[in-house]
Amino acid sequence: MSRTECDVVVIGAGPGGCAASIELARAGHSVTLIDKAAFPRDKICGDGLTTSALRSLEYLGLSLGSLPTARPIHNVVVRSPRGFEATFPLPEGPGLFGVVATRLELDAALVQVARDTGVVVREQCGIAELHESPSHLTVGGSDGWSCSTQHVVAADGMWSPTRKLVGANIAGYRGDWHAFRQYVTDVSERAQRELFISFDAAILPGYFWSFPLADGRANIGFGIQRGHKHSIQEMKLLWPQLLSLPYISEFLGPNYTPAAPHRAWPIPCQVDSMTAHAAGVLFVGDAVAPCDVMTGEGIGQALETGLIAARTISEQFGNRTAAGPLYQQRVRSEFTPDHQMASLLVRALQHRKGARAALRVAATNDWTRRNFARWLFEDYPRGIALEPQLWKRGALSGPGAFHSHGGDPR
Numbered sequence: 001m002s003r004t005e006c007d008v009v010v011i012g013a014g015p016g017g018c019a020a021s022i023e024l025a026r027a028g029h030s031v032t033l034i035d036k037a038a039f040p041r042d043k044i045c046g047d048g049l050t051t052s053a054l055r056s057l058e059y060l061g062l063s064l065g066s067l068p069t070a071r072p073i074h075n076v077v078v079r080s081p082r083g084f085e086a087t088f089p090l091p092e093g094p095g096l097f098g099v100v101a102t103r104l105e106l107d108a109a110l111v112q113v114a115r116d117t118g119v120v121v122r123e124q125c126g127i128a129e130l131h132e133s134p135s136h137l138t139v140g141g142s143d144g145w146s147c148s149t150q151h152v153v154a155a156d157g158m159w160s161p162t163r164k165l166v167g168a169n170i171a172g173y174r175g176d177w178h179a180f181r182q183y184v185t186d187v188s189e190r191a192q193r194e195l196f197i198s199f200d201a202a203i204l205p206g207y208f209w210s211f212p213l214a215d216g217r218a219n220i221g222f223g224i225q226r227g228h229k230h231s232i233q234e235m236k237l238l239w240p241q242l243l244s245l246p247y248i249s250e251f252l253g254p255n256y257t258p259a260a261p262h263r264a265w266p267i268p269c270q271v272d273s274m275t276a277h278a279a280g281v282l283f284v285g286d287a288v289a290p291c292d293v294m295t296g297e298g299i300g301q302a303l304e305t306g307l308i309a310a311r312t313i314s315e316q317f318g319n320r321t322a323a324g325p326l327y328q329q330r331v332r333s334e335f336t337p338d339h340q341m342a343s344l345l346v347r348a349l350q351h352r353k354g355a356r357a358a359l360r361v362a363a364t365n366d367w368t369r370r371n372f373a374r375w376l377f378e379d380y381p382r383g384i385a386l387e388p389q390l391w392k393r394g395a396l397s398g399p400g401a402f403h404s405h406g407g408d409p410r
């Protein structure tokens with residue numbers, strides 16, 4: 001058994017935990033980051049990086065050169081339930097507005113940035129115990145390691161075992177979306193180039209995606225909001241049906257081949273109601289359910305909540321009583337306008353007519369097409385239409401991420 005001390009223990013080394021660890025270490029804190037997995041490890045995901053995620057990754061010091069599968073996105077093609085297709089161009093620069101990169105590579109690269117910043121990374125160490133006393137917290141790992149610390153950040157995902165340990169989980173909650181993902185190889189030239197989203201009538205309220213990766217591969221899948229006409233069991237049956245639809249098989253091309261079986265995972269979107277702290281622990285990323293209600297994206301949100309948690313701890317170091325409520329207030333004020341805006345749109349997208357009308361409005365002219373793409377890729381806050389104070393000069397014309405690095409992953 002090894003007993004150690006550090007300023008902050010971070011549980012979970014996905015994007016949320018790495019962002020928190022790197023920011024805390026940069027502020028001069030001693031940080032131990034534990035994860036039950038050994039890296040590189042896969043995470044079931046669409047692998048899509050929005051502009052806001054890319055900006056946070058650049059800020060954290062990630063090099064896109066460390067992601068060999070990364071593919072910049074220039075065009076987003078959206079298909080309505082009746083088959084109307086619209087192409088939305090992302091700005092051609094400066095910088096990047098959308099990238100697809102496998103989580104296997106992205107998360108391992110982030111863990112390496114954390115190590116390089118001085119974070120002690122402990123792999124294959126699951127959270128096993130957590131106790132709070134007035135002076136400190138004690139964290140115990142599944143490998144017998146234990147640590148005395150001032151603050152704990154839990155970034156251990158949708159099912160957050162830490163939430164359960166401190167009794168802060170919502171009984172019966174299984175996420176707001178359920179999504180399937182599969183890697184395929186040898187896709188058509190079009191599927192290697194375009195990011196494709198289809199609001200197919202068979203899966204409303206939900207959508208099919210095909211996101212291009214390097215070397216003729218693509219990440220394909222579909223997500224459905226829970227509580228509507230499809231059960232999770234039915235979703236398994238829907239997958240082969242979807243893949244056999246003529247427009248999908250044509251898009252993927254005659255030679256496409258599954259590279260691995262499909263896998264499914266839930267997506268949590270309850271950031272405006274879920275408690276963000278308990279028993280001296282701050283929850284970040286999927287553990288605080290900040291994913292976008294409309295698209296299910298959560299990497300940018302995980303990075304952002306990690307950064308907010310780190311800054312709150314730095315400001316309130318040693319004062320857990322103040323840090324928790326302050327963090328919750330900051331997370332809610334950051335995400336609630338976007339959440340409300342996305343919830344309104346979700347209502348429209350639940351029905352064929354609504355999805356068709358929304359797409360036609362977005363595709364009205366060049367300006368709406370360009371700005372819809374930027375909005376979809378979280379280049380500026382989703383809630384901008386509801387909260388005028390979110391408008392900033394240059395909100396619709398700022399550069400993308402990594403523009404000082406040449407703006408291209410490879």
Ligand SMILES: Cc1cc2nc3c(=O)[nH]c(=O)nc-3n(C[C@H](O)[C@H](O)[C@H](O)COP(=O)(O)OP(=O)(O)OC[C@H]3O[C@@H](n4cnc5c(N)ncnc54)[C@H](O)[C@@H]3O)c2cc1C
Binds near residue numbers: 157299
């Ligand atoms: C099918 C699907 C497609 C998606 N597509 C996209 C997309 O294209 N773009 C996007 O932005 N978002 C997407 N998302 C959402 C995105 O994957 C998540 O929001 C994001 O991974 C959250 O990051 P995180 O750091 O909070 O948690 P995670 O990435 O889940 O990381 C949690 C970490 O905690 C560790 N952990 C778990 N249990 C323990 C334990 N007991 N002890 C220690 N460590 C533990 C895990 O090993 C893991 O490394 C998708 C989700 C799904 C399900």
